[in-house]
Amino acid sequence: MTLQVLFFGLIAALAELLGGCLIYFKRSWPQRAQEMLLALGAGFILALVFIKLIPASIETLGETAALYCMIGFATIHFFEHTIVGHLHFGEETHADVMVSKAASISAFSGLFVHAFFDGFAISVGLHFDFLLGILIFLAVLLHKIPEGLTIGSIVLTSGYSRRGVLLSSGGLALATMLGACSVLIFGQVSEGLIGMGFAFSAGVAMYVGASDLIPEINKSKDRIPPLVVFLGMLLFYVSDRALEAALR
Secondary structure, three states: OHHHHHHHHHHHHHHHHHHHHHHHHOOOOOHHHHHHHHHHHHHHHHHHHHHHHHHHHHHHHOOHHHHHHHHHHHHHHHHHHHHOOOOOOOHHHOOOOOOOHHHHHHHHHHHHHHHHHHHHHHHHHHHHOHHHHHHHHHHHHHHHHHHHHHHHHHHHHOOOOHHHHHHHHHHHHHHHHHHHHHOHHHOOOOHHHHHHHHHHHHHHHHHHHHHHHHHHHHOOOOOHHHHHHHHHHHHHHHHHHHHHHHHO
16 A cells, blocks of 8 residues: 555656646746646546545544544635635736745745645545545646646746746645655554544545635636536546446
């Protein structure tokens, strides 16, 4: 299990770094492409939460699962919108809003916490159920490149060098790996602890999909990205069925 967690955590981290590299080698990236990726990821994540994560959490912990889901939801809100101020995904599309170095540090801090819990969710999911862990990994992967693009663009428009773009996206990649490895430090993880972590991850994923991604998609002047959200939900259903068939 340790090798599987490290492998999938590393792939997610590299996707984050890839997003930063795209900004490093090309100063801007088509907004439409970012919106499509975010919309696809949002639909996939929300379908994952409501169809798999919440039911599995309740099955494991009973009514207590709702409490840990709420704590996960509140934790991301606290770090992204209380500690570091008002953070948007895709803020690189509003360069007139976020140009100060202080703002870029705040954005990095919020996304660092977010990236940590991405890795954490992958690790907990794999410990709980391999199929579910793969689905969580795919959900995380879908928004990792846009996340790397986001922090890279913010850093660049805030006046930092292009080297800072790689350092910031590399920092978020590191946070993802730290999150994935955090579950491993417990050694033999009890079923109860995994259940709590799983329910917590469900709350985190719900926040990312509904509060981070959907509002940014709904701001688009293009009508297509909101429709792509449904395509993301369909992609989840197809992926779930394909993985179940492959792992039987």
